[in-house]
Amino acid sequence: SANRGRTEIERLIGFFVNTLALRLDLSNEPTVADLLGRVKARTLEAQENQDIPFEQVVELANPTRSLAYNPLFQAMFVWEKDDKGALEFSGLHPEPRRQVDYRISKFDLTLSVKESESGLEAGLEYATALFERTTIERIADCYRTLLEGMVADDRLDVSRLPILAADERRLVVDTWNATDAPYHRDRCIHEFFEEQARLVPAAVAVEFGQASMSYAELNVAANRVAHRLRALGVKPDDRVAICVDRGIEMVVGVLGVLKAGGAYVPLDPNYPEERLKYIVEDSAPVMLLANGKCPDIAGSVPVVDLGTPQEYPGTNPSTADVGLAPTHLAYVIYTSGSTGKPKGVMIEHRSAGNLVATQGANFGAGEGSRVLQFASFSFDACVFEMLLAFCSGATLVIPASNAPLAGETLVQTINSAGITHTLLPPAVLAAIPLGENLETVRLLVSGGDIVTEDIARRWAGGRRLVNAYGPTEITVAASLHDCRSDALGAPPIGRPI
Secondary structure, eight states: OOOOOGGGGGOOOSSOOOOOOOOOOOTTTTTTTHHHHHHHHHHHHHHHTTHHHHHHHHHHHHHOOOOOOOSSSSSSEEOOOOOOOOOTTTOOOOOOOOOOOOSOOOSSEEEEEEEEETEEEEEEOOOOTTHHHHHHHHHHHHHHHHHHHHOOTOOOOOGGGOSHHHHHIIIIIIIIIIOOOOTTTOOOHHHHHHHHHHHSSSSSSEEETEEEEEHHHHHHHHHHHHHHHHHHTOTOOOOEEOOOOSSHHHHHHHHHHHHHHHHEEEETTOOOOHHHHHHHHHHHHSSSEOOOOOOOTTTOOOEOOOOOOOTTTSSSSOHHHTTTTTTTEEEEEEEEOTTSEEEEEEHHHHHHHHHHHHHHHHHHHOOOOOEEEETTTTSHHHHHHHHHTTTOOOOOEEOOOOOOHHHHHHHHHHHTTTEEEEEEOOEEEEEEETTOOTTTSSSSEEESSOOOOHHHHHSTTTSEEEEEEEOOGGGGEEEEEETTOEEEEEOOOOEEE
16 A cells, blocks of 8 residues: 555655555355455554554554575565556656666565556566575466466356466366276176186186195186175175285185175184274175184174185186176275275276276286285285286296395395385385395385375386386376486376376
8 A cells, every 4th residue: 555645745756655465255156256346455454453553453453484484474465557647856857766676575476566558568577585486477477377367257166267378278287197008898807817727727826825826726716706706695895804814815716706706805813803893884894804813893793704615616717697797896905094084995997907007007017027916915906916927927926924024035025926016105215224125126116195205215226127107096196207217306196097
């Protein structure tokens, strides 16, 4: 405010400008016309009190003070009217100085607009500690686009106003989001496994200690379980809980449920019994597959022994017989959730098919590759590991030791088993002692937490290190980034898959 509302000071030379702090209301989806009305009303209210010095307003508001920023506001807007009257002094010819070079910005950001005969002249002053010049130039472009949108249609909701210029909008919305890629959206998860059982029937599908199963043997075992489950009435979208220790039996159960048409709900028997009971109650499975080590968590849910019944056929069950489609549920995994209460995430077959296509195109697994089964059965990373192995003809290696896999124990397990592909959280990688190396690993995927610069520098050399990001709701991985050992800073989460 010019603050020259009194006749006594009209003829005085001096700086009387006062600052008015405005807070605008954008609630309830206002249109441009609504917003301009609100701005006018709020500005007039402020001008009614323009004689109160800003310093007194700050004292009354008593905000938290900091030397890092200005109190009450950090962005200044200045509007200067066009003064058509010329200044005249005896013997002097004054001219306005248009450009003023400041070394220090008074606020984080100041937008000054001045009326002129040719239109409006605007300039931005900014704190170089906060903004780069290119950022300010983009802000200026966005502001101009915003104003053009307001002028074009004042009936438009403010939230729908354009901010990006047409060419930049095409880049951000269309070009950068052109991530669509072909994948088998017409297939179920177990059909990828069945394809490998046809292509490499003699290849080892799963190892657990000294025990192993070929693809053909694992397919037959899973088929017998599937036929039995169908005989017990399992239908598409029925949840079937599985509570077994890590091992070959766990894999047979998962494939058996999928082939039967149901959706498996993994229950790690090492989890607290209270959590397991909650998951069973919340997911409402039609049955619980278990072995002798399962805790008493079933309640009223029927418990079925997860054995391989020899009296049932070993042939692949037909998906058409039960109307199973890729849009049906494949599994339900429970996360801790932001509140700490487990929440069931329901994933369809076709969503996992997208992940299979990504793994096949990016990770180079195949017959002869060896994938470590590291994650808990109840964690979605276990899905990533099983799909990577069983949909490529590789071997899923399940450690037989009950000891926690960490540090030197993990390194020895990986090197002795000849693991070529593994997914390990950043915290696990950080805990491996210096001097230890994952000698046989060609592909190391890390996710679930931030991959730091130190981790990238240490583990990206001599192998491929991929930073994989994605919540359980988006089927394990949503984006991938290849890390470099010489990169500065923490690696980004990468591009969408």
